[in-house]
Amino acid sequence: MIEPQSRELSLSALTVLELSPTEMVQCAADAGYDYVGLRLLPATDHxxxxxxxxxxxxxxxxxxxxxxxxMRVLDVEILRLKPDTDVNQYKPMLETAAELGARYVLVAGNDPDEARTIDRLGQLCDLAAPLGLSPSLEPMPWTDVKEIGVGARIVKASGRRNTGLIIDPIHFDRAGSSLDDLRALPREYFGYVQFCDAPAARPADLDTLLFQARCERMIPGEGGLDLVGMLRALPDGLPVSVEVPTERWAKTTRAVDRARRLREATRAVLKEAHEAV
Known part of the structure; x- marks a missing residue:
């Protein structure tokens, strides 16, 4: 395995969402990251x-x-494929992502019609390809692409080479996916991996599920997710996007100090995974 200190780390936008894009870039640089993730379009109406x-x-x-x-931009967020989505309306966002030097575009599947999602992901990939971008699908248990099996089926059916899957540990676990499921997927589907921790007990209701995912994740290594197992099941050396929104912590601690602590914790888990060979 690649040495843990050599693994490239990115500071996800959701970790420091109180900052502006310029502040996110500076924060990632000051905290010692290799990349930053930027949210160009909001995820929710509020x-x-x-x-x-x-x-x-x-x-x-x-x-x-x-x-x-x-600083370099690893990924930008967030494009949603909904029943009424006109993919061409996302072209200005893709062009800005390319200007910023991004490599990946995070995509959420919010359409119950899988065939339409496949078609629109393909259209999106065709728009993104000349710009050097890879629109990548992130399975989330409250969306219509709930788990990695569905995501992999859509990616394969799209027939495009510049797409893939984004694995987020909390979504992966809450969807009930297994490490065997992860190992079975083509290695070329993965360009980077998100990183966080969470309580081992899975939420029993949607409100708690959403709150944990969007507002109160845990520092890597301090929760109950099998992060080492996930790292071992994924291709070696993927860049790691540290995505740990923590509303309570954010009220008392500066973004740069949180980012530094999360970088140190992530490095520790990467080291543990490396030593588990």
């Missing part, structure tokens, strides 16, 4: 929308901070 798509002052400021810090 979330702050940053005017970064197109020729905007914020985009220019973000590009300047990326250049000044040497």
């Amino acid at each position: 979330e702050v929308r940053h005017e970064i798509i197109g020729d905007t002052p914020l985009k220019r400021e973000t590009l300047a901070v990326l250049k000044d810090t040497g």
Whole structure:
């Protein structure tokens, strides 16, 4: 396995969502990350929308901070494939992602019609391919792509090479997926992996499921998820996007200090996985 200290780490937008995109870039640089993830489109209606798509002052400021810090963008969020989605409307977002140097675009499947999701993922990949982007599907148990088996079926049926799956430990566990399921998937489906921890007990209701996932995850290594097992089941050396939203912790601790603590904890779990060979 690749040495744990050599594994590239990214600071996910959701971990420091109180920051603007420019502040996220600076935070990731100050906390010692290799990459940053940026949220170009809000995930929910009540979330702050940053005017970064197109020729905007914020985009220019973000590009300047990326250049000044040497920070790179790993992924951008979030595109939703819904029943009424017109994929062409996402082109400006994709163009901005490419300008920022992103490699991956996080996609959520929110359409119960699987055939339509397959078709629209393919269209999205075709728009993204000339821009050097990989729209990647993240299975989440409250979406219509609930677990990795469904996600893998959609990715395969799309027939596109510039797509794949994003594994998030909390979603993977809450969907009831197994490490054997993970090992059985084609290695080329994975470009990076998200990282967090959570209580071992699975929520019994949707509200708790959503709250844990969006607001109160745990520091890697301090919860009950089999993070070492997941790392061992995935291709070696994938970049790790540290995605740990913690509303209570955020009220008392600066974003950069949380980011540093999470980086140290992630490195420790990576070391444990490496030593488990």
